[in-house]
Amino acid sequence: MVRALSFLRGEGSDPFPNLALEEALLGRVEPGECVLYLWQNQRTVVIGRNQNPWKECRVRLLEEDGGRLARRLSGGGAVFHDLDNLNFTFLLRREDYDVPRQTRVILRAMELLGLRPQATGRNDVTIQGRKFSGNAYYRGGEACYHHGTLLLAADREAMERYLSVGREKLRSKGVDSVKSRVAGLREFLPGLTLPELEGAVLRAFGETYGGEPRPFDPARLDREELSALTEKYASWEWRFGREIPFSDEAALRFPWGEARLQLQVEGGRVRAARFWSDGLDTGLFPRAEEALLGRPFRLEELAAALGALEGDSPLQCEMLRDLPELLERLF
Numbered sequence: 001m002v003r004a005l006s007f008l009r010g011e012g013s014d015p016f017p018n019l020a021l022e023e024a025l026l027g028r029v030e031p032g033e034c035v036l037y038l039w040q041n042q043r044t045v046v047i048g049r050n051q052n053p054w055k056e057c058r059v060r061l062l063e064e065d066g067g068r069l070a071r072r073l074s075g076g077g078a079v080f081h082d083l084d085n086l087n088f089t090f091l092l093r094r095e096d097y098d099v100p101r102q103t104r105v106i107l108r109a110m111e112l113l114g115l116r117p118q119a120t121g122r123n124d125v126t127i128q129g130r131k132f133s134g135n136a137y138y139r140g141g142e143a144c145y146h147h148g149t150l151l152l153a154a155d156r157e158a159m160e161r162y163l164s165v166g167r168e169k170l171r172s173k174g175v176d177s178v179k180s181r182v183a184g185l186r187e188f189l190p191g192l193t194l195p196e197l198e199g200a201v202l203r204a205f206g207e208t209y210g211g212e213p214r215p216f217d218p219a220r221l222d223r224e225e226l227s228a229l230t231e232k233y234a235s236w237e238w239r240f241g242r243e244i245p246f247s248d249e250a251a252l253r254f255p256w257g258e259a260r261l262q263l264q265v266e267g268g269r270v271r272a273a274r275f276w277s278d279g280l281d282t283g284l285f286p287r288a289e290e291a292l293l294g295r296p297f298r299l300e301e302l303a304a305a306l307g308a309l310e311g312d313s314p315l316q317c318e319m320l321r322d323l324p325e326l327l328e329r330l331f
Contacts, residue, residue, distance in 0.1 A: 002096050002209050003032040007202060008216035010039030013083060015046065015070040020229035021221075022089050023073060026143045028220050029091045035216060036105075036205050037089040038198060041081035043067035045162050048076040048136065050285050052260065052276040053240050055164060062162045071239050072147075076123060076136035077257075077278035079149055080159045084184065086197055089147035097144040099137065101208065106133060106148070108204035113196070115188055122256070123148075123280060130183035137280060150197060153184035244272040248297075250329035254322045256280070256315060261326055265297045284309075284316045288323070299331045 010018050018039045029035050044067060045057045053059060056078040057069055081087065090102045103119050110117040110127070120126050125133035125148075135148035159182070186192050206213050232238050246262035253259075257279030264272035273292040275285035291305040303324045311317035 001032060002034045002092070003211070004030070005034055005036070005205060005209055005211045005213040006216040007036040007038070007205065007213045008218075009198075010037065013040050013042035015041040015044045015068055015081070016234040017226070017230045018087075019070060019072060019233045020226050022091075022145065022147070023229050024221055024226050025089075025091050025216075026138075026140060026145060027225075029093060029143050031093050032096065033092070034096065034209060035089075035091040036202070036213065037091065037216075038201065039087045039089070040083055040085065041070070041087070042083055043158075044070055044081040045078055046070045046072055046081060047078045048278055049073055049138075049282040050075060050275060050277040050279065051078060052243065054243065055260070055276065056278075058162055058164055065161075067162065069239055070233060071241075072136070072138075073140070073282070074136035074138040074145070074147065075257075075278070075280040075282045076134070078163055079134055080155070080162055081149070082155055082158065084151065084153040084155065086150040086152065086194065086201075087147060088150065088201060089145050091143060091145045093143050094139070097139075097146075099146055102146045103135070105201065105204045105208045106150070108208055109197075109200040110185075112200045112204055113185075113189060113192070115185075127183065127185075127188055131181055132183050132185055138282065150201070151182065151184045152192060152194060152197060153186050154182045156182065242274070244274050246272075246274070248330050250326055252326045252329060254279075254319075254325075256319060256322075259319075259323065259326055261330070263292070263297070263330070268297055270295050270297060270302070279319065281313065281315050281319065283312060284319055299327055302327050302330075 025035055045062055047053055047056050053069055059069055106125055107117050115127055118126050123135040124131045132151045133148050138145050202213055244262055244264050247265045248263045251260040257277055260276040262274045263270050270292050273289040291309055295301045295305050306323050311320050
């Protein structure tokens, strides 16, 4: 049961130390505690754990304009961050982790501002059918986090300039452009300021959990760990991952997200495998890649390899039922 509420505000707008702090907090959250971390990134595209950066972002344009590409721990799709966006992260131990309750904080914050929000789809919060907040989730060890965005003002031109949103993804959402999918809160509340938004979130945090949020003590953090994590998030290896020299590729969109599979096939066997996805689950695909290695390049063999895996959650079980359809696209 949550008995203590802690909050902290990120000090800078560099995505790499911000993401490092988020991960470090996972190891510091105590039993019975919920930590709310508020932070901002300047001109950043943040991709999900299993996404291909070259497919999701026009990296050259972003970097030429002084922006950065970052990769987070959680799944989900690519998002554009700037200083008209506020990021939030709820961090709790597994036994206290409750996505509907955490989402109620965001819904209540909007109500305190006089708005009528709705939680829709797999990870969106909308007003009048337009998305102002996207959410993603991560479970690691004994702690979990739920994070998301709160758009004050949507720079739609920057989104279209930097994000490579596939037409199939747009059609699956029933819209024909990035511009029509998103809305900034100032479109509904002209003049809304960042301090007002932060204040509403903190008040809703206390109301929802029935307690008084207290500042998180920075002495609980390990500076050497923060430095090492910042280095990790800034590294080429973490951000751009490995794109194998593939001989076969297939992609398909499912209700839980898009999946793209690349295979390097030599001598009739799979020598390398790579899944890319904007799905919210991050744990299945590394196991699936390993299961395919060394298998004969035949549909029944590859399907059997995935069929031998067990899902760790209802979502993973659904994904395992769907992935044979992706394999069929290879043959």
